[in-house]
Amino acid sequence: MRRTLRLLREVWMRVGLEKLESHEGVAVKALLDSGATGLFMDTTFAREKGFRIERMKKPLIVKNVDGTVNVGEAIMHQVECNMFFKGHVERVRIDVCNLGKTEVILGMPWLAAHNPEIDWEKGEVKMMRCPPICGKRKQEEKKREVKKVERGEDKEVLKKLVPKRFWR
Ligand SMILES: [Zn+2]
Numbered sequence: 124m125r126r127t128l129r130l131l132r133e134v135w136m137r138v139g140l141e142k143l144e145s146h147e148g149v150a151v152k153a154l155l156d157s158g159a160t161g162l163f164m165d166t167t168f169a170r171e172k173g174f175r176i177e178r179m180k181k182p183l184i185v186k187n188v189d190g191t192v193n194v195g196e197a198i199m200h201q202v203e204c205n206m207f208f209k210g211h212v213e214r215v216r217i218d219v220c221n222l223g224k225t226e227v228i229l230g231m232p233w234l235a236a237h238n239p240e241i242d243w244e245k246g247e248v249k250m251m252r253c254p255p256i257c258g259k260r261k262q263e264e265k266k267r268e269v270k271k272v273e274r275g276e277d278k279e280v281l282k283k284l285v286p287k288r289f290w291r
Pocket residue numbers: 211212213237250253254257258
């Protein structure tokens with residue numbers, strides 16, 4: 124009897140990252156990797172896309188998947204941004220290091236916190252089990268903004284929410 128294995132070994136997600144200063148959105152191909160110990164962004168990618176790279180107070184020692192220390196690189200820099208994916212919104216700090224051709228890696232701590240439903244056959248990711256606070260705060264802010272606008276309190280907020288062609 125023969126069995127066919129069609130399962131993907133890797134699952135990729137298209138996520139949006141929003142820069143905090145300019146609110147510019149960048150589409151990113153992120154690899155889900157349960158062997159990675161954090162969130163990582165490739166140095167070259169971060170520079171090319173113009174993310175603001177901050178220096179950390181303490182360098183981070185990176186361990187490889189098998190637990191050995193990666194002596195080649197201590198992580199010194201981070202990028203802070205908002206991450207969007209299918210209704211999921213969160214503020215993230217991503218460690219910056221050399222990932223080669225991979226743009227971003229979402230590792231085990233992220234997978235454990237958001238516990239996404241992964242279809243390994245289709246390579247689909249669904250955010251069905253996000254913690255209650257995930258994305259909620261942003262939505263509540265939006266609601267508050269809308270309420271403000273309804274009461275006519277803040278024209279600047281209205282401008283942000285309503286497309287320009289509807290302005291009077
Ligand atoms: Zn989430």
